[in-house]
Amino acid sequence: MRLVLYGESGAAYWLCADLTCAKPRKDSSAVLEDDAPGKASCSYLLRQFPGLAQPVHCLSTRKTRGGGSFWKTHFTSYAYPPNSFWHIGSGLYVPSPELCFVQACTTTTDHRALKIGAALCGTFSVRPQSPTGLARREPLTTPGRIQKYIDRASCLHGTKKAARLARHIPQNAASPPEAFLCLVLALPGRWGGYHLPPPLMNKRLKSGRKSRAITQRKSLVPDLYWPQAKVALEFDSDAIHLSSAQATRDSTKRLALENSGHRTVTVTTNQLASRDRMSHIAQRIGQELGHISRNRSRDFSCQQNALFAEGWSLNWLFDPTWLANESAHEQRA
Template identity: 40%
Template sequence: MRVALYGESAFAYYLVAGDAPSAVAPPSVLDKSCYPTQATLDYVRERMPYLTRPVHCLVPKWERCTLDDVHLHGSSYPYRSGSFLRIDHGVIVSCPELCFLQLAQSLDLLPLIQAGCFLCGTFGLDPSVPSGLMGRTPLTSPRRIGAYLERCPGHDGLARAREALRFVCAEAASPPEVFMRLVLGLPARLGGFGLSGSVMNRRIKPSKRAKALAGRESLVPDLYLPDCKLDIEFDSNAEHLTARQATLDATKRMALESDGLKVITVTTSQLASASAMRHVAQEAHARRGTRLRLRCKNFALRQKRLYQLRWSMDDYLDEGWVAAQRSCCRSSALHVEVF
């Protein structure tokens, strides 16, 4: 017997996965043996305690299920090679690109864009460490998602997935960076300030003088607008920086400014305030030589919907598991502090 994680459950796996699995399962693996039994569900919950209930499973044809805490999704779609990956004994998962397409069937546009940015980011969630994050290689990219969608004509959710993909960013390093990109970069009809053309965490080669100031061979702006040489930095710990981190941030800023870049710093409290981010957007537009024009009816309502997004995706993970992981983190920190 086997189980195929679908949609929200597949996304929960990717939120905490260190890297994308490399073992490709053949499309034919999705057969009648994928109908879950109580034993297979117990095994999945033991191996993956972070999954919320119900567990979403893909089966070749929908049938009524008498098991508790499982949601079956039937599909006879002719999936191509690479659509499923093996992650454990008897457990397969939709590849990141198919996971995005499956999420498009249930999520509204804004949370779907956010989920896509998470899949294409350089981080995963790890509640057992103080930052709550781990670094990793991006699971996929907007280009790879787009290529996969082109090979899925007629699939449910395809139109919404294509629309959302237009706004998915790559290489974000944290959930707040994702949200900052959405607030500043989305068009007004989606509640954003329309700063298009930005790239995230893309390395740039500094001048010799900037290298000497920064003490490093390359610099990585958080949110960079190449056309006007503007870097918008997210500073999550502006009030609690260590001396070393404060020095690194200061030298990075000096180096960027010495090469003619303008640097704007956004703090957590600013990011949480739509009015404060409006000022940031106005300053960015001024640097670009344009004016902030929000030609959209009910912009305030649309931006309110955008701000209703949670920065983290903890809601996709089991609440008890997240709490236990954070408790272990606090206990470890206390142990270090005492000893």
């Protein structure tokens, strides 16, 4: 018997699990043969991957009843493209990152789907036992690869919504707050954003002579960057930048960016959490970019309230007890 994860549960796996054993399967139809989500298979899954939130979302070709708060079944009769599923353990499979995003678009809000997309396209994984709660890794996918998958699976439920959202997924975010910051600034008004031109995230820039003298580095990496106007935005978060050494490096980087002719804006955690403060920051960046605000949609205010209420946390994807225990283990260490 097999258990195949779905959507949000699949995304949680990709963000918190050790991926060394994950292998793609070319024959997607074979993966769904003899699939049987149930109490025994879900219990086994959670012993292997205790970080997944419940109910566990599972894909099945059988119209079976769900398991209440333990698991939820999503029926499919679709023939999936090759490499849509990855083998992650004995009888356990997860959708590819691209398919995870499409599936998430069928079960959650636009804002949460975009956050999942940004996490899958970001350079971080979730590690509650680390000081920052994160670890660095290469992106699992890109918005371009997601769009290519959508084109290959255009008849699949969720692809129309996924196609609308995929073009707005932040790429290369180094943390959930960075991804949220990009969404707030660049999303169109119908999703509650300020519709600024999308920035490059964590783009490596060659250092000039002056900046090399300041940082002793050959390159600079601003958090968000608009190259046409040479505008850089730096996110300053106590939750991410814990040490005084890191704070010094960040201050030095901002000074080096300014000495290289870049106009630099800094956003703090408190500012990012405030709709009013972010409105002023978006206006300032828009002026720096020479960007004229477009007419906003009628539901802009409602959508922006929802966007800020959602915030940047990804905790809903994970088991709260696991998050607390892993974090406590780090503190004891």
